[in-house]
Amino acid sequence: MIPTDISLPVHVPLVDEPMGILASLQAxxxxxxxxxxxxxxxxPIVSGRTGKRWHMVMEPTAIRRMLLEEVDNYPKSVITKALLRPAIGESLFIAEGAHWRWQRRTAAPVFSHRNVMNLAPIMSAAADRSCDRITAAGPRAVDMAADMVRTTFDVIADVTFSGDGGFAADAVHQGIDAYIAQAGKISLFDILGFPDWVPRPGRVMSGDAVAQMKRVADEAIEARRARSQTEPDAVPDLLDLLMxxxxxxxxxxxxxxxxxxxLLTFIVAGHETTALTxxxxxxxxxxxxxxxxRARAEAQSVLQGRAATGDDVARLPFIRQIIDEALRLYxxxxxxxRTAMQHDTLCGTEVRPGDTVMIPIYALHRNSRLWEDPDSFKPERFADRKAIDRYAYLPFGDxxxxxxxxxxxxxxAVIILATLLSRFRFTRVPGRDPDPVMILTLRPEGGVWLEAEPMPQP
Incomplete structure (x- = not known):
């Protein structure tokens, strides 16, 4: 699946011919x-029918309508909810309407600038530990995709549970991974539009992993409630703030x-997506x-051999541009x-109630109407963020x-990437480039195998 054009980073070859139901399922x-x-x-828009009517929207004005102006008319799709509800219930990621709004109001202060900055030392320490592991591996290649998963999981476990050894965080992570592996793949029933109550075999098989994962999380919450009674002066972490x-x-x-x-939503979303980036x-x-x-020169001039901190982030603009461009390409x-609830018109196309309306962000970020030389890696395109249409670039939605x-x-991401690039030169391993594959998230299948050469420090 990896394109042979070596002048461009790896990308997914898109299809030229319409696919039927079975071909769509297999793909x-x-x-x-x-x-x-x-x-x-x-x-700007592509429409078709695969069991049910669907539209793919790549026009920023229409996307703004979906995500901002008519957001209640475009709730998360039935397929998305069916995939995730067994694992994360009616959490912020899935809930709609009033139930979503009150959860959002409750959780928003947890992610205030002050609280996020207070968590930066944990990120710096995790970056240091990643550097130690790379150094210990010696001259051989390292799967940096796997190490970034470990690094960001260290962060989310620490900021969520303050290193509380009583919580089996790995069990939760493994449970969610098992669920995604078994149940996250789209079912033929989903493509045909069968209702949620019709059992999907993969999701039935993964029920035990989900039940165990939820038991572990419930026990952690109850244990924290008890601890808060006996240790009222403990420094609050993510779980404390949420409680x-x-x-x-x-x-x-x-x-x-x-x-x-x-909590389960934050654990998964709080580490895997950053690890992928x-x-x-x-x-x-x-x-x-x-x-x-260029990135190393910037990082070394700011860091002078130490790990990056929260205060350094604003002084590392090119590192941030690399991250922005990685989020564009992958x-x-x-x-x-989304599933349309009422009649609407997008880009001159009729949208009917029940239609599936998709924003293929991967294609949006590579649409030649919106991006110059869209398949190329050019971090400098983010030097002037005001020049980029807000609804042409949606790594975090809007x-x-x-x-x-x-x-x-x-x-x-800035703290960890700056720390790594300041200390090592990374080179590709011939024949081992990753393959961009999306099941639930866009992962580098096969890993990101790189050789890391220690660099002299200023």
């Missing part, structure tokens, strides 16, 4: 991006089940050594799917449902 179970037509990189949060309008607090579902960023820096050299959520942890993720 989507292998790689969801494989169902995106090439037209989506040149046109203490209340809806400013009503005073309502989350129940144990609501806390658990949101870092893995792809390192691959791209190894792909273009001139970009890596957005963790490569496709966003509108009221924009990712609540975006500032947390960007701070973490």
């Amino acid at each position: 989507s179970r292998r790689n969801i991006l494989g169902i995106i037509p090439r037209l989506a990189t040149t046109e 203490d949060g209340e809806d400013p309008d009503t005073g309502r607090r989350m129940t144990t089940a609501e806390l658990r579902d949101n 870092l893995g792809w960023s390192l691959y791209l820096c190894a792909f273009d050594q001139s970009v890596q050299d 957005p963790p959520a490569g496709v966003v799917s 509108g009221p449902r924009i990712c609540i942890g975006a500032s947390f993720a960007l701070q973490e």
Whole structure:
């Protein structure tokens, strides 16, 4: 699946011919991006029927309408909810309407700038530990995708549970991974539009993993409630902040089940997406050594041999541009799917109630109407963010449902990438470039295998 054009970073070959139901099913179970037509990189909208009517929208004005102006008319799609509800319930990621709004109001203060900055030392320490592991590996190649998963999981476990050894965080992570592996692939029933109550075999098989994962999380929440009684002066972490949060309008607090579902959402979203961004960023820096050299010069001049901190982030603009460009080329959520509730018109196309309306972010970010030389790696295109249409670039979504942890993720990514690039030169391993594959998130299949050469420090 990896293109042979060595002048461009790896990308997914999109399809030229319409696919039927079975072909779509086979393609989507292998790689969801494989169902995106090439037209989506040149046109404002593409429509078709695969069991049910669907539209792919790549026009910023229409996307703004979906995500901001008529957001209640475009809730998350039935397929998205069916895939995720068994694992994360009616958490912020899935909930709609009033139930979503009160959870969002309650959780928003947890991710305030002050709280995110307070968590920066944990990110710096995790970056240092990653450097230690790379050094210990010696001259052999390292799968940096796997190491970034470990690094960002260290961060989310620490900021969520303050290193509480009583919580089996790995069990939760493994449980969610098992669920995604078994149940996350689109079912033929989903494509045909069968209702949620019709059992999907993969999701039935993964039920035990989900039940165990939820038990572990419930036990952690109850243990924390008990600890808060005996250690009232402990420094609050993410779980404490979430437990203490209340809806400013009503005073309502989350129940144990609501806390658990949101906690599981934050654990997964709080580390895997950032790990993916870092893995792809390192691959791209190894792909273009001139970009890596410029980034290293910036990082070394600011860091002077130490790990990056929260205060350094604003002084590392080119590192941030690399991350922005990696999120453009390899957005963790490569496709966003909605279900239309009412009649509407998008880009002159009729949208009917029940239609699936997708924003193929992978194609949006590579649409030649919006981006010059869209398949190339050019971090400098983000030097002037005001020149980029807000709805042409959506790594974190937008509108009221924009990712609540975006500032947390960007701070973490800049801290870790700057620290790594300041200390090592990364080079690709011939024949081992990653393959961009999306099931639930856009992962570098096969890993990001890089050789790391220690660099002299200023």
